[in-house]
Amino acid sequence: MTMKIVPAVEKSYCVLDGEPLTEAVAMELTKLEGNDILDLVSLANKVRDKFAAKGEPCSIINAKCGVCSQNCKFCAQSVHYHTKIETYDLLDADAIVKSAKSVYDEGVRMYGIVTSGYGYLKAEDDEFQKILAVIDALRTAYPDMRICASIGVLSDETAKALADHGLYRYNMNLQTNPERYAELISDTHTIEEKIQTIKYLQKYGVTICCGGIFGLGETWRDRIKMAFACRELDVDGIPLNVLLPIQGTPLEKQPIMVPCDVAKVFSIFRLVNPTKVIKFAAGRETTMKDFQGLLMLSGMNSFITGGYLTTRGRSIEEDQRFLGYLKGFMD
Numbered sequence: 001m002t003m004k005i006v007p008a009v010e011k012s013y014c015v016l017d018g019e020p021l022t023e024a025v026a027m028e029l030t031k032l033e034g035n036d037i038l039d040l041v042s043l044a045n046k047v048r049d050k051f052a053a054k055g056e057p058c059s060i061i062n063a064k065c066g067v068c069s070q071n072c073k074f075c076a077q078s079v080h081y082h083t084k085i086e087t088y089d090l091l092d093a094d095a096i097v098k099s100a101k102s103v104y105d106e107g108v109r110m111y112g113i114v115t116s117g118y119g120y121l122k123a124e125d126d127e128f129q130k131i132l133a134v135i136d137a138l139r140t141a142y143p144d145m146r147i148c149a150s151i152g153v154l155s156d157e158t159a160k161a162l163a164d165h166g167l168y169r170y171n172m173n174l175q176t177n178p179e180r181y182a183e184l185i186s187d188t189h190t191i192e193e194k195i196q197t198i199k200y201l202q203k204y205g206v207t208i209c210c211g212g213i214f215g216l217g218e219t220w221r222d223r224i225k226m227a228f229a230c231r232e233l234d235v236d237g238i239p240l241n242v243l244l245p246i247q248g249t250p251l252e253k254q255p256i257m258v259p260c261d262v263a264k265v266f267s268i269f270r271l272v273n274p275t276k277v278i279k280f281a282a283g284r285e286t287t288m289k290d291f292q293g294l295l296m297l298s299g300m301n302s303f304i305t306g307g308y309l310t311t312r313g314r315s316i317e318e319d320q321r322f323l324g325y326l327k328g329f330m331d
Contacts, residue, residue, distance in 0.1 A: 008032060009039045012271055015047050021271045023228060029268050030220040037260050037267075044267035044299030051274040055237075055302030058110035058148065058279070059103040063134075064090040068116040072175075072186045073250045074213060074243055077116045083248035090115065090127055093137045104142050111138065112148035112171065118189060119152025119197070123161045135165045148209065153189060154197045163204035169237065170201050171209040177222035178229050184216050198233055210235040211279070214265055215243030215257040215287075223265050227272040237277040237302070240266060242287045259291035263298050270299025277302050 008028035015021055032040055066087030068077045076083040100111050113134060120128040131151060138147050149162065150171035162170065172194050176184045181191035198208050210233060212226050230238050242262055245254045270278055279302040280295060288295055296303070 005039055006032065006036045009036065009043060012040075012043055015043075015271050015274055016050060020231075021268075023224060026224045026227065026268055026272060027220070029271075030224065030264060032264060033260075037263055040267045041263055041294065041298045044270040045297050047270055047274045048278075048299045048301055052270075052276065052278070052299075052301050055277045055279065055300075056110060057108055057303055058112060059108045060112040060114050060148075060150075060304060061091075061096055061099045063096055063113045063131075064088070064115035064117065066116055069118055070186055070188045073184070074216060074246070076246045076249060078249070081248045081250070083246055090130055093130070093134045096134050097137050097141050100138055100142060100145065104145060109144060110146045110148060110169075111142075112150060112169075114150045114171075115152070117152055119154055120158045121153070121155040123157045128158060128161075132161060132165050135162070135167055139166050150209075153193045154200055156200050156203075159197065159200035159206070160204050163201070163206050167206055169207045169209050170198075171239065172197050172201075173210055173212050173239065174226055174229055175212040176216060176218050177225035179225065180218070180222055184218055184222070195233070198235070202234075207236040208233070209237040209239055209279070211237075211239040211241070211281070213241040213243055213282075214262065215254060216251060217254060224268065224272075227269045230269075230276075231273050235276065237279055238269060238273060239279040239281040239304070240269060241282040244282060244287055256287050259288060259294065262288065263291075263294055266295055266298040266300065279303055 008025060008031070011025045012021060012029065029040060066077045066085055067079050068075070069079060071078050071080040076085050096113065103111060113131065115131070122128070131149070135147055135149070138145065146168035147166070148169040148171065149167055154162070174191065174194065175181065178191045178195070198210060201208060210230055214223060242257055243251060243254060245252050245256070266278070278300050280292070280300050281304045
């Protein structure tokens, strides 16, 4: 007996023919339950196989931690909350280059420098100059490594400086539905500042990593709006995080998303953005646990390995084994 595909998933097969998914159909997909979610996952996997170039793992270093002036509700590094994390100023270039060597020796060729704080608007800023020097040192030490950064809001001037120093990719997450950014994420800076930063960098040829975080208390509409905002900005990579509630933040009591909902939202992001790198970031090991393999089959083609900012991830060696187990499904 032939099993009938539910109408919402059947409509979504248009993506395999190169047609864009509409917001209306995407919202229909959010209502799927039970085995129908597996049909959606299967379609997302097919779309990735047909349209998305093979992604690769990346690793990041928390190069400056804590005492951030911004009040992002999920973040342990904000000075507004009492999370008892270790804080430190910008690491020196030697320490960052040494850290890069450890992941380079494990075969990782994409490495990101992440700092806490609002960002950098003046190129002559001493700390910004140190970051430029670190990028230069990394490119000299590892010519075939693609250097990335996530250092906050930029001006046209600082975006150009990063491009001039050969930065490959910049991370600037929308985090959620742009219409509700101030309500769900932060009111100490604006979503417009973040979007303008993306546009400055794109003007100078820096590729963009732009995604968000789920489990904040957002609605399904918010998740869909973020997926389409990423498509409209034509970003290159989309990192997706699942909230791990951190004690001391406003979201410390937020319930953790159930795996079936995470599978739905990740799959829909693939259908909305069929050609992009979609990267599984925080929450892969800590909140998804035994279900992370399912999510890697929901259209994903990359992930962060070796740890995150203030939460621990898995070792690169463990993740390489994990990829080996999935190889038959993802090739």
